Amino acid sequence: MALTGRDILRLFVEEDKEATFKYNQLCGLLISFDQWSEKSKLEFLTQFQDAYRDAGSECSRFVECLCTIQWKHWLIPKQREDFVLFLARIAISEVFHLRIIFETMFDHLRPDLSLSPLPNALVESEVPEELRQQNLQTQAHIYELAISGISSVLCSNPTCQHVLLRAAEFKFPHVKAPAHQFLTYLRNMVILADKCPSIAQEIWILIINRMLQIDAIISRSTKEAKGEFSVNESSIFAMEEDDMKDDAPTRQMEIELTEKLDKAMMIVLARISKGKKDISNGCNAEETKWVENLELNSTDILFEHLWPAFCESALAAHDVQSVPFIWFYLCSFEEKYTNYLLKFLWNTVTLPSFVPNSWKKSQNAANFLGAFIARANYIKFDKAFSWMKKMAHWCNEYINAAGLRKNVEGCLQHGAFYAVVQALLFTFSFRYKEFVEYNCVKEVHSWGLARIIHSQFQPLRFISRIISLGFATISRQLQIVYCVHIMDENGPTKTPIEHYLPFSILQLPVSSSIVIPFIRKFQPAEEDMDHISIDFNEDSRKRYNSSGDNDFDFMEDDEDVPQMNENQSSFAAVLSTSPYSAFASTMTKAKYITNH
Helix, strand or coil: CCCCHHHHHHHHHCCCHHHHHHHHHHHHHHCCHHHCCHHHHHHHHHHHCCCHHHCCHHHHHHHHHHHCCCHHHCCCHHHHHHHHHHHHHHHHHCHHHHHHHHHHHHHCCCCCCCCCCCCCCHHHHHCCHHHHHHHHHHHHHHHHHHHHHHHHHHHHCHHHHHHHHHHHHHHCCCCCCCHHHHHHHHHHHHHHHHHCHHHHHHHHHHHHHHHHHHHHHHHHHHHHHHCCCCHHHHCCCCCCHHHHECCCCCCHHHHHHHHHHHHHHHHHHHHHHCCCCCCHHHCCHHHHHHHHHCCCCCHHHHHHHHHHHHHHCHHHCCCCCCCCHHHHHHCCCCHHHHHHHHHHHHHHHHCCCCCCCHHHHHHHHHHHHHHHHHHECCCCHHHHHHHHHHHHHHHHHHHHHHCCCCCCCCCHHHHHHHHHHHHHHHHHHHCHHHHHHCCCHHHHHHHCHHHHHCCCCCHHHCCCHHHHHHHHHHHHHHCCCCCHHHCCCCCCCCCCCCCCCCCCCECCHHHHHHHHHHECCCCCCHHHCCCCCCCCCHHHHHHHCCCHHHHHHHHCCHHHCCCCCCCCCCCCCCCCCCCCCCCCCCCCCCCCCCCC
């Protein structure tokens, strides 16, 4: 009597000679599965689909051979479904096979170039339209089966999360992989996060980590091209969106990565916006059509899913400019998200942590706190005012705790203090017009800014020089505190903090159009509109570098103040002499780089 599929696997474990022969023969044949006839494929599936319980750890070679089968070779959709179900049942029945089965399922979340070739590829133009549509349907069905298979295994065995996530990360295309492959896998991971809410947070962390890697490459390339005063600083007081955009010359790799990250951001923003905001005007409708098949989850659920990625990844990242706009955009939906985020950032700054290298996250938290309050136009002035007052109070308490200690300036252990001072001065300078409009300038005098600025920590010597210059200019005109004379002539040779200023640059042409409506533009007082500028040249400070009787020249009329040297750099501006002056970037209007 002929052996059934179950008999072959069961007797092979028992070392039956005939079963062992057929087992080895079967494994050899599975390697050439794509050459099988449709009849042979159906017979194999019929014979083995109920043998999943007998595929124990001893049958590892058999399972490995099953995992080498490309699902596209199952031409009949029902047979393809049954085969994927067979793999899922094996994984559920025998945890030994979890890793390899998860890996093959995640592998099928990547596009098959024979089914969905690269956009504008020559192969695509040679394929008849009917066959092309059929291939796209097959590819979509494979994605659906892979996601369904992964979720069914996870549902049956919740303890397999670690193995699942390792496989997901292992199969995630490299950041320099072809854009079509990278973006398709990322989009499928977003869909999987929706289908598997129990691991949605971990999946989003994987997604954000990959995007941050690209962001870091682009931002670093931009910073190197810009030099000392990178666009990160020179655009922080831009009055127009175009002045925030990056026009730095980049290599072909950076151009491709920028386009890739832009499309990845659109995938994430499209998921967040589903059923809440229409973003079709800012992008190609076909690129966001995939979200129609997703469930309409509440914003609370999405915020909960994305929150750990911000805490663990974005907040600890170095000098990234684009990916953090995800949470900038998400917080615009409801005020409670903004409140939660600001409180979390503040606690991260102020509460002691004994985790190694926690100083990095603490300083970044202060940077984000200042950037959110300054840049988000959905944060009203009264809330911004209360947060700035809280920061000023904390700085004064910090100085009280330091007492009469000396030689503390520029020390790394006081980095949190410098970061908070930088956030405070940046936010105040950016929104100073509102202080004037609401007649709140007098209240600022009670914040103790003079004590903070002139403390033994000497913060203006170590925070971002552009913020120091700007605050010195504004506070001089508002007669809050005169402080230019305490700034270093050439800037600090070392600094206890990184001058990271989030939301100061728009690197991505398409996705930036989605977040621009929520970005507050720098607005000087009306009487300063014709005088706004800043000079990044070291000569810019010389007209303020006076002593003796000239220490009080801020009380003189405008025409009595010496004018600045005309020599300007490519990112230059001029410190205004007008009362209530502020500053803004005068960078050339940016034009996004295109690959000609």
